[in-house]
Amino acid sequence: VKRNLIVAACTLGGLIPLFLYPTSHNVSTVNTKLGASAGYGAGSTAGTGSSAAGSSTVTGDPVDTRWGTVQVQITVANKKIIGAQAIQYPDGNRRDQDINSYALPILSQEAVAASSAKIDAVSGATVTSDGYIQSLQSAVDKANL
Amino acid sequence: MQPTDLPTFAAEPPSGPVQFQPRAWVEQIMGMPVSIHVRGPGVRDEHSPEFALVTGAVERAFAGLRAVDARFSTYRADSELCRVQRGEIPPERESEEMLEVRALCQDAEQRTGNWFSTEDPAGRFDPTGLVKGWAVEACALGLSQELNPDDDSASGFDVMVNAGGDIAVRSVRVDTPDWVIGIENPADRSQLLATVPLRTGGVATSGSAARGAHIWNPHNRRETPAYWHAVTVIGPNLTWADVFATAAYAREGDAVDWLAEIPEHVALLVDRDGRTTSTEGPAHGWDPGNSQVPGRHC
Numbered sequence: 001v002k003r004n005l006i007v008a009a010c011t012l013g014g015l016i017p018l019f020l021y022p023t024s025h026n027v028s029t030v031n032t033k034l035g036a037s038a039g040y041g042a043g044s045t046a047g048t049g050s051s052a053a054g055s056s057t058v059t060g061d062p063v064d065t066r067w068g069t070v071q072v073q074i075t076v077a078n079k080k081i082i083g084a085q086a087i088q089y090p091d092g093n094r095r096d097q098d099i100n101s102y103a104l105p106i107l108s109q110e111a112v113a114a115s116s117a118k119i120d121a122v123s124g125a126t127v128t129s130d131g132y133i134q135s136l137q138s139a140v141d142k143a144n145l
Numbered sequence: 146m147q148p149t150d151l152p153t154f155a156a157e158p159p160s161g162p163v164q165f166q167p168r169a170w171v172e173q174i175m176g177m178p179v180s181i182h183v184r185g186p187g188v189r190d191e192h193s194p195e196f197a198l199v200t201g202a203v204e205r206a207f208a209g210l211r212a213v214d215a216r217f218s219t220y221r222a223d224s225e226l227c228r229v230q231r232g233e234i235p236p237e238r239e240s241e242e243m244l245e246v247r248a249l250c251q252d253a254e255q256r257t258g259n260w261f262s263t264e265d266p267a268g269r270f271d272p273t274g275l276v277k278g279w280a281v282e283a284c285a286l287g288l289s290q291e292l293n294p295d296d297d298s299a300s301g302f303d304v305m306v307n308a309g310g311d312i313a314v315r316s317v318r319v320d321t322p323d324w325v326i327g328i329e330n331p332a333d334r335s336q337l338l339a340t341v342p343l344r345t346g347g348v349a350t351s352g353s354a355a356r357g358a359h360i361w362n363p364h365n366r367r368e369t370p371a372y373w374h375a376v377t378v379i380g381p382n383l384t385w386a387d388v389f390a391t392a393a394y395a396r397e398g399d400a401v402d403w404l405a406e407i408p409e410h411v412a413l414l415v416d417r418d419g420r421t422t423s424t425e426g427p428a429h430g431w432d433p434g435n436s437q438v439p440g441r442h443c
Binding site for chain 1: 166167168169171178180182298305307310311312314315316317318319324325326327328329330331334335336337338339340341342343344345346348349350351352353375377379380381382409410411413421423
């Protein structure tokens with residue numbers, strides 16, 4: 001069990017952001033920042049554990065995040081995480097507003113063929129009505145009409 | 146622009162959980178296609194009560210844009226703007242919208258060191274460069290507010306408005322993915338230079354599809370060759386992203402340094418030789434305690 005706990009502790013830091021921001025493309029950036037500022041990780045997570053038949057649960061330290069305090073509990077069996085849940089969670093409404101407030105975006109500067117990209121909108125120099133007919137935006141619009 | 150040079154795209158049909166799939170409406174307003182996308186309960190079911198609600202709100206949003214066009218058009222001799230330009234309306238009789246736009250224009254000139262200009266070559270007041278972004282921002286905000294009176298993230302609607310390549314998004318749900326905005330390569334419209342995930346904010350691109358285009362330089366009051374092929378600015382709201390993109394496009398090489406000093410905005414610039422440069426914004430990224438929207442006009 002002790003060895004399981006170490007494995008679990010290493011993983012806790014990585015899990016917390018997943019609870020926080022499950023829908024965002026910004027997730028990797030957010031993870032890095034949270035990890036650095038909150039100072040948790042393999043070395044600093046002093047979890048408390050308990051074990052049931054064949055599995056054990058580990059509770060991480062409460063972590064202050066941008067959205068409030070978060071505490072995560074995971075269940076481990078055979079060195080694998082079989083369950084995870086947030087047992088302390090930021091106030092719901094405040095969190096919703098924060099998620100949807102403007103956040104400085106990270107440009108993914110990778111040239112891609114427009115036809116292969118999964119995008120919702122195209123920004124470019126003013127599109128005229130003629131240009132629009134064969135534009136990608138037109139195709140995206142049509143798919144959602 | 147030669148439409149025949151462009152490839153024809155086929156977008157994937159919508160997939161995934163139903164609340165992630167937007168419904169799109171498109172109308173031609175101000176001489177350009179305006180797309181409104183809404184995602185939320187019932188938008189893909191034409192028999193749902195929500196669908197009727199959303200359709201009505203979208204129609205009002207389009208009507209609002211048409212009303213702005215009627216008031217600010219420089220192509221309609223009877224528009225309020227044309228009458229203002231001809232000196233037929235004394236300042237105290239101008240509409241609230243005209244006064245609001247005048248104030249924003251002053252603010253914009255100040256914040257761009259007059260690189261954003263609302264004087265036309267004849268020296269008359271011409272806010273055309275600001276009105277579009279302002280109108281589209283107000284359209285997205287108004288639609289979002291009408292559809293989400295209770296500010297309920299569980300049953301609410303996310304909206305996106307794209308007017309000829311200038312985009313405003315407003316999200317309230319927490320179970321939807323970010324809107325993904327592609328930034329077009331000005332030299333090859335079949336390519337995207339970058340993609341941007343966004344839940345709330347504006348994306349504006351200034352530029353010309355034609356290389357070697359000339360632009361009006363408000364400082365020397367001349368038509369000069371454009372230094373940039375395209376400038377895209379992303380920020381908390383479209384009004385200001387658009388103003389900053391226009392001002393940067395008019396500047397030369399120092400546009401990058403100038404844009405980098407503007408908090409909460411990110412820019413991607415393409416020069417005439419096709420080289421791209423981006424600003425990274427403040428090194429600390431976003432700061433939750435400092436998310437004031439600059440110049441919010443509502």
